[in-house]
Amino acid sequence: MSQNFDFTIIGGSFAGMTAALALSNVSPNLKIAIVEKQDILKQDRKRDGRAYAISAASLKLFKEIGIFDETSKEAGVISDIKITDYKSPFLLDFLGREVGGDLGLIIENYHIHNALRNQTLLRENITFFAPNSYEEINFEGGVAVKLDNGKILNSELLLACDGRFSKLRETYQIHTTQKRYYQTAIVFNISHERSHENIAWEKFLPGGPLAILPMKNINQSSIVWISPDQTAEAILSLDEKNFISQLTKKMENCLGKTEVISEKFSYPLIAVEAEKFFHKKMLLIGDAACGVHPIAGQGFNLAIAGINILCDLAKENLRRGEEVSSQSLIDSYNKKAKYEAQKMLVATDILNSLFETRSLSLSLARDFGLGLVNKIPSLKRFFIKSAGGS
Numbered sequence: 267m268s269q270n271f272d273f274t275i276i277g278g279s280f281a282g283m284t285a286a287l288a289l290s291n292v293s294p295n296l297k298i299a300i301v302e303k304q305d306i307l308k309q310d311r312k313r314d315g316r317a318y319a320i321s322a323a324s325l326k327l328f329k330e331i332g333i334f335d336e337t338s339k340e341a342g343v344i345s346d347i348k349i350t351d352y353k354s355p356f357l358l359d360f361l362g363r364e365v366g367g368d369l370g371l372i373i374e375n376y377h378i379h380n381a382l383r384n385q386t387l388l389r390e391n392i393t394f395f396a397p398n399s400y401e402e403i404n405f406e407g408g409v410a411v412k413l414d415n416g417k418i419l420n421s422e423l424l425l426a427c428d429g430r431f432s433k434l435r436e437t438y439q440i441h442t443t444q445k446r447y448y449q450t451a452i453v454f455n456i457s458h459e460r461s462h463e464n465i466a467w468e469k470f471l472p473g474g475p476l477a478i479l480p481m482k483n484i485n486q487s488s489i490v491w492i493s494p495d496q497t498a499e500a501i502l503s504l505d506e507k508n509f510i511s512q513l514t515k516k517m518e519n520c521l522g523k524t525e526v527i528s529e530k531f532s533y534p535l536i537a538v539e540a541e542k543f544f545h546k547k548m549l550l551i552g553d554a555a556c557g558v559h560p561i562a563g564q565g566f567n568l569a570i571a572g573i574n575i576l577c578d579l580a581k582e583n584l585r586r587g588e589e590v591s592s593q594s595l596i597d598s599y600n601k602k603a604k605y606e607a608q609k610m611l612v613a614t615d616i617l618n619s620l621f622e623t624r625s626l627s628l629s630l631a632r633d634f635g636l637g638l639v640n641k642i643p644s645l646k647r648f649f650i651k652s653a654g655g656s
């Protein structure tokens with residue numbers, strides 16, 4: 267049995283469901299299929315320790331696709347980002363009010379996932395196939411995807427949203443650069459004695475950076491503790507008393523007495539970048555195209571930037587009466603989304619190496635950099651806008 271769509275999306279997670287909803291907004295006449303191997307329709311997504319910093323620009327799309335209300339009621343607000351470095355007397359302070367608003371929200375990612383799923387199920391032009399995977403894909407005269415239940419999905423364009431280690435990217439031999447950082451991010455939630463005052467802290471300390479992200483409850487924060495792999499293993503094997511004592515030291519006691527209030531999760535850090543973001547009538551979206559270091563909390567925000575690019579191009583094609591799978595759309599998506607990804611890869615990589623480095627020239631650049639940015643209002647406004655993604 268076969269069904270016809272305009273887009274078939276493989277991977278129904280953050281990038282896949284966001285792309286489906288955003289494309290569904292482009293026109294109610296577009297028909298979209300999502301294929302997801304996990305049974306996300308029957309089960310809510312569980313906590314995996316990650317709380318995403320969602321930029322002001324991404325929140326605009328959250329509103330447009332109808333998930334803002336459900337996610338923002340669970341969110342912490344970032345009104346100030348403070349970046350400190352143990353070797354430098356300077357503190358970089360990005361105040362939201364300097365650009366006329368908050369800098370973004372901190373949302374535990376399972377709330378976002380569940381809101382995306384709930385909204386997707388309300389759309390008449392989106393059909394979910396889950397739990398399902400694909401068995402064969404044929405690119406002759408469009409795209410035909412054969413599912414593991416024998417169904418054939420015909421469409422104009424295939425969107426590969428199958429994550430950082432994308433099997434589709436591998437199958438079609440899209441050359442991909444991988445960078446292992448030999449670092450692990452340990453993520454979990456804490457409660458603390460003092461209010462976080464809606465401040466997000468990024469502390470660059472010996473052994474790796476620590477991010478303290480303000481949650482909805484003013485006495486709770488989400489922690490991203492990045493360390494070299496072996497150190498992270500040792501940290502995770504500490505008993506609770508020693509773990510808290512190391513954490514308090516790392517936090518420079520900025521929030522008073524703390525307690526871990528969730529399970530701890532760990533993620534080995536690997537950046538990936540596909541050489542091109544397409545193959546025939548398939549586009550790579552989200553982590554399948556480019557997965558960045560989480561130091562600046564930008565991976566999903568970058569996926570959203572790519573989805574906005576695709577939707578603008580699709581809208582323009584429909585306006586001109588062209589197919590949404592035209593070669594010019596594919597080429598423009600590749601060029602524009604790749605440009606956004608490369609900007610982000612360079613920025614996160616520089617940020618990571620700048621604060622990791624032992625080289626004198628980079629240390630000086632960093633120390634001057636922190637002080638300088640604070641002193642020059644226009645430079646500071648530029649960085650605040652980048653943090654807010656607007």
Ligand SMILES: Cc1cc2nc3c(=O)[nH]c(=O)nc-3n(C[C@H](O)[C@H](O)[C@H](O)COP(=O)(O)OP(=O)(O)OC[C@H]3O[C@@H](n4cnc5c(N)ncnc54)[C@H](O)[C@@H]3O)c2cc1C
Pocket residue numbers: 276277278279280281282301302303304316317318319320398399400427428429430433451453490533551552553554560562563564565566567568569
């Ligand atoms: C520690 C950490 C902190 C982070 N913090 C932030 C942050 O603050 N802000 C931010 O913007 N980003 C953050 N990120 C990045 C963010 O997690 C990713 O960018 C985002 O999850 C990518 O979503 P995705 O949909 O592309 O991939 P995934 O979420 O990996 O989804 C891939 C989906 O494809 C499905 N799939 C795979 N193969 C198949 C198949 N054959 N058939 C059907 N389905 C298939 C999988 O089941 C899965 O559901 C962080 C990442 C880490 C590791």
